Amino acid sequence: MIAKIMVVDDDQKFRESIVRSLVMNDYEVLEASNGKEALGVLTMEHVDLILSDVKMPTLNGIEFLHRIKREKAEIPFIMMTGFSEVIEIKEAYEIGADGFLAKPYREDDLLFQINKIEHAEDEQGQAKQGFIGVYIEEFVAGANIKYPIYIEVDEGNYVKIANEGENLSAKQIQEFKEKGTDYFYLADNDFLKYIEFNYTIKNSILRSSRIENVKKVKFLKILTNHITKYMLLKEVNEEVLAYLVELRSEVVKQIQADNESLQSLCEITSHSEKMVDVYSISAFIGTYLMSKLDWATETVLSDIFAACLLQDVAAGLDESKLSREHPYLSAEIVKQTDLFDDKFCEAVAHHHEKLDGSGFPSGLCGGKINVLGNMVLLATSMAEKIVYRKMTFSDAVIVVLNMESTFYRQEYIDLLKRV
Secondary structure, three states, X not given: OOOEEEEEOOOHHHHHHHHHHHHHOOOEEEEEOOHHHHHHHHXXXXXXXXXXXXXXXXXOHHHHHHHHHHHOOOOOEEEXXXXXXXHHHHHHHHHOOOEEEEEOOOHHHHHHHHHHHHOXXXXXXXXXXXXXXXXXXXXXXXXXXXXXXXXXXXXXXXXEEEOOOXXXXXXXHHHHHXXXXXXXXXXXXXXXXXXXXXXXXXXXXXXXXXXXXHHHHHHHHHHHHHHHHHHHHOOOOHHHHHHXXXXXXXXXXXXXXXXXXXXXXXXXXXXXXHHHHHHHHHHHHHHHHHOOOOOOOHXXXXXXXXXHHHOOOOOOOOHHHOOOOHHHHHHHHHHHOOOOOHHHHHHHHOOOOOOOOOOOOOXXXXXXXXXXXXXXXXXXXXXXXXXXXXXXXXXXXXXXXXXXXXXXXXXXXXXXXXX
16 A cells, blocks of 8 residues: 655655645655655655656655665555657666656646556456557647647556646657657547547648648548547448548549649658558548549549548557458458448458459459459559558559559540550
């Protein structure tokens, strides 16, 4: 049981604030202004928990943590850090810190950290909170964010770096980049709120005459990436489907407004989650190509956009799950949502079938293959060349025409020649 806590911080006002919070919650508290002073107190007093700042004169928090873990390892240690002290947080975790409290702190976060340590053994068998990462180059922030933001300090261990209701500025984001942070993380039940926030600013970005069209298309791709990741890791629901329908119309409109936009977009594949890029770019390519066909209705365009994004939903973000049966497994998952008709599910099931019969899992050929499924195959083949082989859009078209033309409907091959 945690009854007596030591607070170590050279900022007297902050220390008094946190001591006041602890006393009001019935904890006995000892104070010290730096690590050296704290070690002196600990020669005479026993405590059940240490709360220490990182940056202090005369034995800073990292050095103090080293001494505690070497000499009094049985005492749990919570490191208090500013949001930008990423390197110090990671080092503290490696040394053996038991928890982290972001400064400025919130009382509920303070009590949560204490309670987590106090009940650590009881929680060992419980499922951990899930998190979804956003590549830092694709992260869109704003004032009064609606969800806490985290970084991963070690595999599966996350530290909050911004509270709900605060602002994560462009300057702060740049500081994180410079310190080697590649991803920000949101709790998976907050990720849909993040997508909703992006939608609140979408119209102002797309309607602005001061923003280049290629940047508008890039924003649409980033938003598509977020939605795709949510569907792969969480679920496909009516709200997400509504986003897809609206995005599809915006994608067609923006790409058709500038023929260079798609080519430029295909050069933006900078982060490590290549699969997400493949799905997003294939959705853009497939929707763009289908929009050039006379028979492609609004429903058809919505379906091809969604089918490209959902084609491997059975695998999530784990490429090792991409067995030869994954198209049918993905179609089964899509079918269970009751949000798509049988033809759409068939398109997902056929996205690896080739007209010459060399595809899988059923080796279908010719007219037996769903027409949208065949476009998913074409768009994904081009996207894979762009993402994995660093080809341009034009080069990917040339390879398809020269080496894969027997895989696709003649109508699609003719379309590529025109494009």
